[in-house]
Amino acid sequence: MQTELPPLKAWLLLGLLALIWGSSFLLIKKGLLGFSPDQLAAIRIASAGFVLLPFILKRFKTVKVHHWLKLICVGLVGSFIPAFxxxxxxxxxxxxxxxxxxxxxxxxxxxxxxxxxRQPARMQQWLGVVIGLVGTLLLVTASASGNFEFNRYGLLIIAATICYGLNLNLIKHHIPDLGALTITGVSLFLVAPPALAYLLLATPFTTTIQQPEAWFPLSAILLLGVVGTAMALIIFNTVVKLTDTTFTSSVTYLIPIVALILGVIDGEPFFIQQGVGLAAILVGVWIANRRKRQPLNPQR
Known part of the structure; x- marks a missing residue:
């Protein structure tokens, strides 16, 4: 039996999703021109959480008592902490x-x-992890001089990916009975009020927003929250429904390419070491996620 090819709509939405998520890193860069990192993160989470509210109002009925603590954890490790x-x-x-x-x-x-x-893993998957770690090491030590200069800020990104990894495993193993949009939308809404409270009470946001030069960075952050988080989530779930999670996960390979291209266009340097690191991580991800072919069994 031949596998049905994804429809054209799915390919177009996948490309749009890669553009949205790939450009989110440049939007963070532009947002930092006018706001501190903690202000940026708080605005991003608050805008994403509240803008999704109309889409998830009916879904609150499907959330049971035992779900709430888990959804708070998902909101923290899947969105709130990584944003900062x-x-x-x-x-x-x-x-x-x-x-x-x-x-x-x-x-x-x-x-x-x-x-x-306690998820089982094949030797092939561990090989992918090792190759990916080598690529990561190349990226966090890349420099204009060609020498290996460790940038500790790269560890913050690794910490964020660990948060994402923990979040995905929490969802998979502890909240299998809720839909993806319900989980993400409700969990984002749960952390949006604390983010807004922090922004208004613990940062000089009201003073910063009065500066004329703050409007462009604010627009970038709102675009990041509303489009880069909320709308991207809706697109992601649409693609999953049109195809499957395997096809949708291929966006992983497109995001860094978009991010690098936009960065270079914006004047960021690109080193050979970064290209090698990118290739190593993508190869590692491909090897770790490649499924072993099963032999045909005519009796099945």
Missing amino acids: LFAFAQTELPSGVTGVLNTFTPLATLIIGVLLF
Whole structure:
């Protein structure tokens, strides 16, 4: 039996999703021109959480009592904490590099699944993890001089991918009875009020917003929250419904390419070491996620 090819609509939406998520790192960079990292992260989470509310109102009925604590955890490790980590990391890292480092997420998901959730892993998957780690090391030590200079801010991105990996495993192993849009939408809404409260009470946001030069960075952050998080989530779920998770996960390979291209267009340097690191991570992800072919069994 031949596998049905994904429809043209799915390919177009996948390309749009790659553009949205790939450009999010450049939007963070632009947002930091007018706002501090913690302000940027708080605005991003608050805008994404509240804009999704109309889409998830009916879904609150499907959330049971035992779901709430789990959804709060998902909101924290899947959105809230990574938003702050990315914002602080990009004060010292180019947007293209952060986009590439983010590709470590599937490998972090595998490692956490094995270590914390007793998920079985094949030798092939561990080979992919090792190759991905080598690529990550190349990226966090790349420099204009060609020498290996460790940038500790890259560790913030790795920490964010670990958060994403923990989040995906929590969803897979502890919230299998809720839909993806319900999980993400409700969990984002749960952390949006604390983010807004932090923004208004713990940062000089009201003073910063009055500066004329703040409007362009604010627009970039709102675009990041509304389009880069909320709309991207809806597109992602649409593609999953049109095809499957395997096809949708291929966006992992497109995001860093978009991030690097946009970074170079914006004037960021690109080193050969970064290209090698990118290739190593993508190869590692491909090897770790490649499925072993099953022999045909005519009796099945």
